[in-house]
Amino acid sequence: MTPVFFLLFALMAVVGATMVVLQRNPVVSALYxxxxxxxxxxxxxxxxxxxxAAVQVVVYAGAIMVLFLFVIMLLNLQKDVDDGLHHAAxxxxxxxxxxxxxxxxxxLLRAPWALGPxxxxxxxxxxxxxxxxxxxxRLFGDYLWPFEVTSLVLLVGVIGAVxxxxxxxxxxxxxxxx
Amino acid sequence: xxxxxxxxxxxAWLVWTIIKTLVLIGGVLGVLxxxxxxxxxxxxxxxxxxxxxxxxxxxxxxxxxxxLKLVFxxxxxxxxxxxxxxxxxxxxxxVPAFVxxxxxxxxxxxxxxxxxVGLLVFFAMSSLGVYAITLAGWAGNNKYGLMGGLRSSAQxxxxxxxxxxxxxxxxxxxxxxxxxxxxxxxxGLLLGFxxxxxxxxxxxGFIAFVVAMLAETNRAPFDLPEAExxxxxxxxxxxxxxxxxxxxxxxxxxxxxxxxxxTVLFLGGWHGPWLPPVWGGIIWFVAKVSVLQVFFLxxxxxxxxxxxxxxxxxxxxxxxxxxxxxxLVTAIxxxxxxxxxx
Numbered sequence: 001m002t003p004v005f006f007l008l009f010a011l012m013a014v015v016g017a018t019m020v021v022l023q024r025n026p027v028v029s030a031l032y033x034x035x036x037x038x039x040x041x042x043x044x045x046x047x048x049x050x051x052x053a054a055v056q057v058v059v060y061a062g063a064i065m066v067l068f069l070f071v072i073m074l075l076n077l078q079k080d081v082d083d084g085l086h087h088a089a090x091x092x093x094x095x096x097x098x099x100x101x102x103x104x105x106x107x108l109l110r111a112p113w114a115l116g117p118x119x120x121x122x123x124x125x126x127x128x129x130x131x132x133x134x135x136x137x138r139l140f141g142d143y144l145w146p147f148e149v150t151s152l153v154l155l156v157g158v159i160g161a162v163x164x165x166x167x168x169x170x171x172x173x174x175x176x177x178x
Numbered sequence: 179x180x181x182x183x184x185x186x187x188x189x190a191w192l193v194w195t196i197i198k199t200l201v202l203i204g205g206v207l208g209v210l211x212x213x214x215x216x217x218x219x220x221x222x223x224x225x226x227x228x229x230x231x232x233x234x235x236x237x238x239x240x241x242x243x244x245x246l247k248l249v250f251x252x253x254x255x256x257x258x259x260x261x262x263x264x265x266x267x268x269x270x271x272x273v274p275a276f277v278x279x280x281x282x283x284x285x286x287x288x289x290x291x292x293x294x295v296g297l298l299v300f301f302a303m304s305s306l307g308v309y310a311i312t313l314a315g316w317a318g319n320n321k322y323g324l325m326g327g328l329r330s331s332a333q334x335x336x337x338x339x340x341x342x343x344x345x346x347x348x349x350x351x352x353x354x355x356x357x358x359x360x361x362x363x364x365x366g367l368l369l370g371f372x373x374x375x376x377x378x379x380x381x382x383g384f385i386a387f388v389v390a391m392l393a394e395t396n397r398a399p400f401d402l403p404e405a406e407x408x409x410x411x412x413x414x415x416x417x418x419x420x421x422x423x424x425x426x427x428x429x430x431x432x433x434x435x436x437x438x439x440x441t442v443l444f445l446g447g448w449h450g451p452w453l454p455p456v457w458g459g460i461i462w463f464v465a466k467v468s469v470l471q472v473f474f475l476x477x478x479x480x481x482x483x484x485x486x487x488x489x490x491x492x493x494x495x496x497x498x499x500x501x502x503x504x505x506l507v508t509a510i511x512x513x514x515x516x517x518x519x520x
Contacts, residue, residue, distance in 0.1 A: 001188045001192075027260075057302035057305075062306055062308070066309070067335075073312075073324070131294070132294070
């Protein structure tokens with residue numbers, strides 16, 4: 001059963017990713033990106049990582065892409081397209097970047113596929129403790145400091161967003177506060 | 179008895195899962211007309227009028243008449259609409275609710291799939307529900323629709339946070355994200371007479387969940403996305419015929435799904451006295467979900483709609499800190515009980 005589902009999700013991911021680039025309407029592009037994220041979630045299920053699968057959908061498809069969609073719907077993107085770089089220049093950059101990425105992919109595909117370093121927990125332990133529990137133990141044990149630093153970075157982002165949104169249309173008094 | 183009928187294990191599993199899913203979806207679709215009738219009856223009696231009473235006994239056939247009316251209405255698509263997305267949005271409104279129902283343990287023996295991250299599946303699907311409304315509002319190319327869609331995205335994102343935080347207490351007490359495990363943890367009695375349901379351990383979590391639940395389903399007093407008085411009908415203003423019916427069904431299916439989750443998390447799921455566990459469990463579960471449905475109806479016809487700023491204040495300045503504090507206190511209590519702080 002697994003190969004069938006793998007092929008299904010792989011097809012969804014590849015077609016979806018291609019359509020993200022090919023669609024002219026940015027809202028439709030964003031929705032194809034949601035499809036790609038959903039199929040990535042499917043891959044995680046096939047890899048017996050249900051927690052990651054659910055989080056993939058909650059965070060990327062459910063939270064981040066909704067905000068993307070929000071911004072795309074509210075901004076006048078056509079104006080940015082008209083005001084930005086010249087069309088020929090943009091096409092040149094596109095080709096250059098495409099060649100760089102293709103070269104990278106060729107290099108990666110030439111080397112034999114190597115598995116990454118194995119985790120400390122053998123599959124039996126993960127199965128006994130539960131996928132979510134093992135991720136929690138590693139995240140809040142071995143990786144506690146990186147985790148806390150990440151949350152600090154996110155906090156900075158939140159404060160930045162509040163400051164930026166207060167600058168415009170704020171009630172008098174707040175605007176001039178140091 | 180062998181339930182596989184000579185099929186390979188994979189195939190048998192697939193067939194059984196499909197059958198169970200169809201039974202569940204059929205059951206919920208069968209309940210929807212009764213809920214719509216109930217809503218109209220409750221609305222009628224709250225406003226001192228009889229409600230539908232012409233079609234069939236007690237107006238029970240009124241939903242059938244409504245469905246016929248909707249089927250035979252013209253299906254209008256606005257000229258400036260994005261046809262594909264306009265068609266996709268009502269489907270998206272309906273599907274997540276049914277996906278959530280597949281992880282709900284209705285009885286000790288009846289759950290379609292016991293996913294070990296069942297609670298996260300619910301949150302994943304409820305966060306996908308935003309797309310239906312946002313896209314419906316945008317694809318119709320109508321300013322009222324767009325306003326309704328944007329309001330609803332803002333509302334649902336805000337209240338999803340509070341909802342997620344309100345259940346952390348339950349997860350801490352159970353130590354599992356599986357909905358079956360959460361129900362199993364609520365077996366037994368508390369102090370000898372109270373059922374050991376999490377509503378008694380987590381009263382604040384329960385209240386926050388119920389408020390967020392009303393907001394997530396866009397029901398009154400949080401029905402700002404459709405606010406007839408200001409936005410005509412909000413996100414589904416351009417929809418007619420069966421596409422409108424899909425949104426209508428989606429709202430009720432979402433109410434059922436979210437009440438099921440609330441029952442599982444706080445009201446002890448299938449647990450209840452007197453009845454034999456296997457079939458009695460299903461009866462208890464359905465009874466608890468029905469009580470929550472009636473609660474939904476009474477709230478809608480009792481409370482006035484909130485203003486937009488009141489809605490945001492309630493979500494961000496009251497519910498969020500409250501649920502955060504609740505999670506913190508629960509975490510400390512669990513840590514003390516397990517002796518992790520000693």
